[in-house]
Amino acid sequence: MRDPYFPKAGNGGYDVTHYALALAYDPGTHHLTGTARITARATRDLSAFDLDFEGMDVRSLGVDGKDARWNRSGQELTVRPREDLRKGRTFRTTVRYSGTPVTITDPDGSREGWLRTADGALALGEPTGSMAWFPGDDHPSDKASYDIAVTVPKGLQAVSNGELAAGPTTRGNRTTYTWHTAEPMATYLATVAIGHYDISRTTTRSGLPVYVAVDPQQAAASRKVLAKLPEIIAWEEAAFGPYPFSSTGAIVDRPEDAGYALETQNRPVFPGAPETGTLVHELAHQWYGDSVTPKSWRDMWLNEGFATYAEWLWDEDHGGDTAQQSFDANYRRKSAWTFPPADPPGAAHISDSPVYERGAMVLHKIRLTVGDAAFRAILTGWAATHRHGSANTADFTAYVEKKAPGKDFDEIWKDWLYGKGRPAHE
Structure with missing residues (x-):
């Protein structure tokens, strides 16, 4: 569908069902290497289709294991598979890419995409920032499950949506964290936070896993308000119905890392210690906006x-x-x-x-x-x-x-x- 406010975002002809992303990032050189495996179903016959992807270099591209022709124009990555894709067919597109990911400035002046931080990076996507770090159908109407594996220099952590499915696994001087999001998620709600974090893992009274990552500089200021998170979730469940996802939590970075809070799925991102009202707001989005x-x-x-x-x-x-x-x-x-x-x-x-x-x-x-x-x-x-x-x-x-x-x-x-x-x- 053509969005009335972002007509170049999103693409017709297919519906994405799963993103498998393998990312490796070096904060020192600000270099990102990625492989995106995108599983989708054709909603009409396709001889070509577009992905949203801004910046970085495409190293190779294939559809169902066969090299495909492609070209780029602005944020549009146009793919031409060797064989036409019939309506109803499920297909997998593999894009390998690398380079320096861009920061996107919105029409309202806010910054999103891949944001450099003092000790790593923070990826935020509302409304069109996800195309700065992975190719996809960057529109809120197309939701999918995700597997996101992030490799970073040893000593750093990588936090994303969903549950930590594997890792941290260290080989040499690199550590990999693999995150799995089973419930459908819009591209703008995907996040990756790389840096030094104080991690806490708890559960609510109902057994819901809570994963919280806080920049050490924000730990003291955040402790009291984040302790309210289970209480807020319980109150919101009473008001809005069962919590719609399999885990919750928060990511707290430094105030200068992002100028706004965002309801990234499972664990919203905050620029510094949030106020109680802000925490209530972003957690309520898990129902209204994320689900x-x-x-x-x-x-x-x-x-x-x-x-x-x-x-x-x-x-x-x-x-x-x-x-x-x-x-x-x-x-x-x-x-x-x-x-x-x-x-x-x-x-x-x-x-x-x-x-x-x-x-x-x-x-x-x-x-x-x-x-x-x-x-x-x-x-x-x-x-x-x-x-x-x-x-x-x-x-x-x-x-x-x-x-x-x-x-x-x-x-x-x-x-x-x-x-x-x-x-x-x-």
Whole structure:
């Protein structure tokens, strides 16, 4: 599908089911060597197909064990297999590449892709950064399982999504960590963090594995808030339904390593010790954004509105402002009304205030319309219905209307979700 905000991202004609990535990185030379084995199913007859891949050099490329022709134009890596791929066929593309991975600057000025850090690197992908370190179908609507093996100089660690399936295994002066993510994951949620980390492995009361990696310089400042992680997960399970993945945790790097937190699947990344509200927000994304992923970047409010409202609910349940008080405070802010949350004016604005705060206000208006019990059922039902899938705004509005028959949502959709300016509010 062609994304309305990033029309070059993502590719038609196939659906990726699995990425197997073997990476080797040397922070001293900033050199990355990679092999990507991409398993996909053709959704139509293909004589050629595209992968998103920015920078680095392609050393070889094959499809189903046979060398394939290829060419590059910008971020598009066009592959021409020796034989046409019929609709329904499962095929594997192997790309071997190396070079200096790039850092991508978003339309809003933020940095993503492969970020150099003081002692290693940090790979972040929202919205289009994953193509800086592996080729793929870089769009949130195409989710897959992952195996990511990372080899680094001995003494460094490599943390990624999912579970540590093998390693650390040291041979000579190199150590390899192999991570496995079984549940479907969008490319923008994949991460690799390389450096020195204090590692803790625990479990929640329900037995969910918790893997936390903290830069030693951030350990003292992070200890108290990260100790709340099991409590937050338990509270969010009560509010949103069963945790959708097989492990949880966090990665805390230095503040200068990234200018923002990100809900990377299984273990969100934080630039320095997070505040409690930020931890609540990024963990809520595991349900809303990671498990239920937007069909396009126009639907970003389904990520951020839900995660912001989770912060409001947490405060309400823990002696802070009620959700109504948070609603009222944000209603008075001019920045919330520059555009409707379901229709940002361009790629530079998909992370602006209306997507977060006004998105949360839409949810609060639904809550006021249907009542607390029905609203909680909508929160958990939405997460369950689209678990490990993708959804858009039309899917959500239809779901709400179906679950609350007889209620009128026209004003909410017209004025709060899609309307320009600040609606009247009593």
